Amino acid sequence: xxxxxxxxxxxxxxxxxxxxxxxxxxxxxxxxxxxxxxxxxxxxxxxxxxxxxxxxxxxxxxxxxxxxxxxxxxxxxxxxxxxxxxxxxxxxxxxxxxxxxxxxxxxxxxxxxxxxxxxxxx
Amino acid sequence: xxxxxxxxxxxxxxxxxxxxxxxxxxxxxxxxxxxxxxxxxxxxxxxxxxxxxxxxxxxxxxxxxxxxxxxxxxxxxxxxxxxxxxxxxxxxxxxxxxxxxxxxxxxxxxxxxxxxxxxxxxxxxxxxxxxxxxxxxxxxxxxxxxxxxxx
Numbered sequence: 001x002x003x004x005x006x007x008x009x010x011x012x013x014x015x016x017x018x019x020x021x022x023x024x025x026x027x028x029x030x031x032x033x034x035x036x037x038x039x040x041x042x043x044x045x046x047x048x049x050x051x052x053x054x055x056x057x058x059x060x061x062x063x064x065x066x067x068x069x070x071x072x073x074x075x076x077x078x079x080x081x082x083x084x085x086x087x088x089x090x091x092x093x094x095x096x097x098x099x100x101x102x103x104x105x106x107x108x109x110x111x112x113x114x115x116x117x118x119x120x121x122x
Numbered sequence: 123x124x125x126x127x128x129x130x131x132x133x134x135x136x137x138x139x140x141x142x143x144x145x146x147x148x149x150x151x152x153x154x155x156x157x158x159x160x161x162x163x164x165x166x167x168x169x170x171x172x173x174x175x176x177x178x179x180x181x182x183x184x185x186x187x188x189x190x191x192x193x194x195x196x197x198x199x200x201x202x203x204x205x206x207x208x209x210x211x212x213x214x215x216x217x218x219x220x221x222x223x224x225x226x227x228x229x230x231x232x233x234x235x236x237x238x239x240x241x242x243x244x245x246x247x248x249x250x251x252x253x254x255x256x257x258x259x260x261x262x263x264x265x266x267x268x269x270x271x272x273x
Binding site: 059061067068071075082086090092094095097098101102108 | 150151152155156157159160164167175252
């Protein structure tokens with residue numbers, strides 16, 4: 001895995017969580033700009049999924065097993081799109097809170113992905 | 123004319139129960155649905171993998187993780203379904219979940235030798251940022267409020 005990408009996904013996910021957390025605090029639903037932010041984080045997540053699969057195909061193997069690695073990759077790439085759709089149908093501050101929670105979950109998943117791959121050894 | 127009155131009478135309770143049915147999974151409930159969804163997926167995939175791949179390593183821990191996955195899944199379905207019956211069922215399982223987290227959390231601290239590997243609820247859910255402890259408490263609070271709002 002590319003560590004820089006893992007860090008980038010985690011950092012943007014946390015930024016998205018803070019942004020949507022701010023919207024929750026101000027009692028606002030998610031707006032167009034939030035969805036653009038979610039799209040960016042989602043794209044990074046999908047890029048990570050593709051790169052992860054390519055590296056598996058090239059014969060590299062994660063420390064903690066391929067199945068776990070792929071499961072976490074799938075979870076990480078689905079996290080923000082899923083919470084984004086939840087906030088589309090919940091047009092209140094709680095929709096924003098949902099996306100904020102999704103961002104935090106994604107950041108945690110990235111930390112786990114980093115460990116599963118082997119903590120900077122590849 | 124009798125037709126219209128019976129249809130009005132039959133739709134009225136539906137209309138009255140519809141907002142109550144929806145109220146479990148909307149508003150703050152939406153956040154709970156999301157978190158229960160995350161934990162259902164996390165606990166289920168984790169226990170499924172561990173039961174299939176390495177069950178003999180820590181049968182007790184993996185079975186308990188599977189149980190927690192079932193509890194999370196049941197609460198998730200109840201929250202999404204809504205209605206008074208589902209609210210009660212969710213409240214009971216949230217209480218079970220809290221007892222489970224506290225019980226297993228204490229058990230893992232008192233007798234670590236029984237657990238060669240962690241469960242989802244080990245050390246009160248420390249591996250999961252203690253969300254497993256906070257979730258049933260917020261769940262019960264929300265379900266309580268949903269009842270007073272519906273009444």
